Amino acid sequence: MENQSRPLFKQAITALNGLSCNQGLENEQLLEQTVRYFYSQLADQHLFKQLVNGSVKAQPSLSSPCHWQTVAKTPEMMLGLLTVFHIAPIPLHDHPGSSGAQLVLSGQINIRQFEKNAAIDKNNTIVTLIGVADHDLGRDDCATYTPMTRNIHGMSAITTRCVLLSLQINPFDEFIRSLFFPLNIFKQDRIAYYRRLRKDGLLCRQ
Amino acid sequence: MNNVIGVKKSLTLSVLLSTALTISSSIDLADERQCRLFSGHRPEEQEKAFQCLEEHAKQGDxxxxxxxxTMYNSGHGVEKDEYNAYKWCRQAAEEGLLxxxxxLxxxxxxxxxxxxxxxxxIKWLWAAADRGYPQASEVLQFIFSDDFGLGC
Known part of the structure; x- marks a missing residue:
């Protein structure tokens, strides 16, 4: 499918080259503008419509709880269509060193965003996170994150499925990411304790 | 019957600590609003809470x-100790606490x-998922999924 989407890929890369990645990395407003720009460039393209159509009809499976369709990918960025299913919420996870923007193309989704309360050592398994946002997004709404802000989030589709155009700048190495699960025990204001599960630890044993 | 006793014990516990801490009297741990223990209190209050809880834990609550x-995990009221955190969690898990x-x-x-x-x-996550604990299902899906790590 990536071969088929090569024209889109090329166009997206060209568009990206006109923007400053370094600026975008820290600037949430620019991130949102960027993903909207991509969408404006791609929305009327036949192949992109086909890809969106495929994402809208995607089905969840045991091995693939969310559906991903790459539109464009370089070492510095990745653009794709993400389908989140109501029956398979995405747990809290981080994006180390990465920025991103996610534009809702169809359906509705709840996104909860968090930040670290304190620096997390690589060996810390119990951490405190601060809830910074909890919002329901519909078509044309956008959520963003940077390395320092809102970098941890969880998603839950409100409708049967929700399709997002997802942009990542400096795509992280998936092996170093973590999942976070609430301990449901200590809570003060928006700060709560979470158990952290590191993906690399799991993969190393497989 | 055991549940009723457990609830009564927890209620007693809540009363004991209500001036310093808020502790849930519910056994439904899935609802975090029902189960909060403020972490911003003075260390001596946390220690007192820990001692009180440990006593109830030893009695089988x-x-x-x-x-x-979780207090052993977070270091509230007691020095962090992963083994003791595991040991108590295992005991509660074996007793069926989702x-x-x-x-665990x-x-x-x-x-x-x-x-x-x-x-x-997997055994413990399945046990929780099988009894309807949604986050256990999420973990089982995501940790072994090849797709995790893409655009989400």
Missing amino acids: IRAQYLVS EAQFQ GLMYLNGEGITPDDDEA
């Missing part, structure tokens, strides 16, 4: 066992206080 486990079963599964994945053991992890 599975909810107190789980609370003690939250404890779920967290994660402990086995992380190797907290014990040697990492994926088989044991």
